[in-house]
Amino acid sequence: MRKLARILLIAIAACYASLTAQTLDLVIADGRVLDPESGLDAMRNIGISNGRIVTITSDPLTGRATIDAAGLVTSPGFIDLHAHQQTAETYRYQARDGVTTAFELELGTSDVDGWYAARAGSLINYGVSIGHIPARMAVMRDPGRIFPTADAAHRAASPAEVKRIVQLIEDGIRKGAVSIGAGFPYTPAATREELTEVFRIAAREHVSVHAHIRGGVAGLDEALKLAEETRAALHIVHINSAGTSATREMLETIASARSRGLDVTTEAYPYAAGMTEIQSANLDSYQNATEQRLALLEWPKTGERLTAESFKKYRQIGGPVVIHTNTEPMVAAAVNSPLTMIASDSYWDNGTGHPRTTGTFSRVLGRYVREGRSLTLMDAIRKMTLMPAERLAARVPAMKAKGRLRAGADADLTIFDPARVIDRSTYREPGLPPVGIRHVIVNGVPVVRDERLVGGGAPGRAVRVGS
Numbered sequence: 001m002r003k004l005a006r007i008l009l010i011a012i013a014a015c016y017a018s019l020t021a022q023t024l025d026l027v028i029a030d031g032r033v034l035d036p037e038s039g040l041d042a043m044r045n046i047g048i049s050n051g052r053i054v055t056i057t058s059d060p061l062t063g064r065a066t067i068d069a070a071g072l073v074t075s076p077g078f079i080d081l082h083a084h085q086q087t088a089e090t091y092r093y094q095a096r097d098g099v100t101t102a103f104e105l106e107l108g109t110s111d112v113d114g115w116y117a118a119r120a121g122s123l124i125n126y127g128v129s130i131g132h133i134p135a136r137m138a139v140m141r142d143p144g145r146i147f148p149t150a151d152a153a154h155r156a157a158s159p160a161e162v163k164r165i166v167q168l169i170e171d172g173i174r175k176g177a178v179s180i181g182a183g184f185p186y187t188p189a190a191t192r193e194e195l196t197e198v199f200r201i202a203a204r205e206h207v208s209v210h211a212h213i214r215g216g217v218a219g220l221d222e223a224l225k226l227a228e229e230t231r232a233a234l235h236i237v238h239i240n241s242a243g244t245s246a247t248r249e250m251l252e253t254i255a256s257a258r259s260r261g262l263d264v265t266t267e268a269y270p271y272a273a274g275m276t277e278i279q280s281a282n283l284d285s286y287q288n289a290t291e292q293r294l295a296l297l298e299w300p301k302t303g304e305r306l307t308a309e310s311f312k313k314y315r316q317i318g319g320p321v322v323i324h325t326n327t328e329p330m331v332a333a334a335v336n337s338p339l340t341m342i343a344s345d346s347y348w349d350n351g352t353g354h355p356r357t358t359g360t361f362s363r364v365l366g367r368y369v370r371e372g373r374s375l376t377l378m379d380a381i382r383k384m385t386l387m388p389a390e391r392l393a394a395r396v397p398a399m400k401a402k403g404r405l406r407a408g409a410d411a412d413l414t415i416f417d418p419a420r421v422i423d424r425s426t427y428r429e430p431g432l433p434p435v436g437i438r439h440v441i442v443n444g445v446p447v448v449r450d451e452r453l454v455g456g457g458a459p460g461r462a463v464r465v466g467s
């Protein structure tokens with residue numbers, strides 16, 4: 001009887017094994033698998049079918065296709081909570097930097113349906129917030145191309161306009177936006193009452209506000225007070241450029257707000273210079289600045305540092321400007337903090353932009369993990385995967401299947417060489433792809449193989465509430 005049972009068990013196991021072999025679309029073989037949720041850091045084989053991870057095992061697997069990951073690290077695909085523009089071109093750049101899901105949450109959009117429709121059939125996964133900035137621009141008919149340049153920046157909204165802004169944001173939430181975006185320095189005339197209304201919607205709808213705060217300690221206090229009064233969840237974007245010399249102090253303030261029970265999180269990008277559009281209200285303060293302060297601005301097309309005269313000239317022409325207001329130690333404080341996620345703030349317009357668009361994630365892995373040893377590989381990966389997934393999971397249940405490697409999770413994976421990975425882009429040449437990001441898989445489909453884009457596929461899916 002026992003013998004019969006054993007034979008039966010063996011038969012079932014063989015059956016199951018052959019079933020697995022038949023159904024696996026893709027096997028990632030012999031890689032070092034890192035999962036920040038379970039803490040797994042071991043040699044494993046990963047089996048993928050129908051866009052999902054089916055098994056992670058030390059047993060050999062066979063599938064219709066195999067990627068040899070010997071000597072490489074396999075991690076969940078990187079999730080970028082802060083990526084602007086989002087075109088087919090930026091998706092190609094970001095995929096080569098290991099990003100499998102890109103969100104535009106700071107600026108967001110005023111037209112959620114249109115934004116998603118324009119990105120159907122993309123290379124990587126994508127998602128958006130309903131943005132206070134573009135909602136204000138739509139209601140106040142601001143002609144700015146990316147950021148407000150007229151009324152939406154400089155005029156207080158009437159009560160009727162505030163009402164329409166609020167309606168537009170609520171409508172965006174109903175249409176499946178994953179959060180609310182805001183940028184106080186881009187809308188300096190928005191009153192505290194208007195901003196409070198925006199935070200109230202977030203609290204009511206259980207979404208986070210992804211805010212570009214006004215600079216320094218006072219800017220952080222303002223945002224934390226809004227969050228505390230309304231009990232809205234708050235995500236402070238790029239603490240490195242918001243904080244500059246006060247970055248450490250501001251990280252401590254965020255830690256103490258969290259210990260008081262506030263749902264506040266933050267992110268950083270690993271570069272000492274920022275970038276924005278020269279015409280935005282964010283740069284108004286440079287109009288009467290000293291020569292020394294103006295020289296912090298660089299016109300990337302020529303590499304020249306600006307003067308009163310050239311600032312005026314280029315403000316009329318318009319375009320991206322590099323802002324050298326940070327130092328490497330301040331950036332390191334932000335990147336190394338256990339509080340920060342890594343988010344690129346990718347900025348690309350008319351064929352040029354900031355090198356963070358193409359190199360953020362490989363730069364952290366190369367410069368902070370391997371060279372500087374200030375971050376462990378597991379901590380860096382957690383900042384790029386699990387933490388951003390968790391930030392959105394309360395509002396977006398689909399994020400519970402991203403940012404981790406386990407059976408049932410979405411098959412978004414980034415496979416890189418920890419000994420070689422490094423960014424190559426510079427402010428003068430921002431479009432250079434990194435090295436060492438070997439293979440990138442989106443919903444089970446390779447989009448990067450052997451550090452080259454795989455043509456033809458468009459496996460990216462919308463990440464949207466209710467879809």
Ligand SMILES: [Zn+2]
Nearest residue numbers: 082084106345
């Ligand atoms: Zn941004």
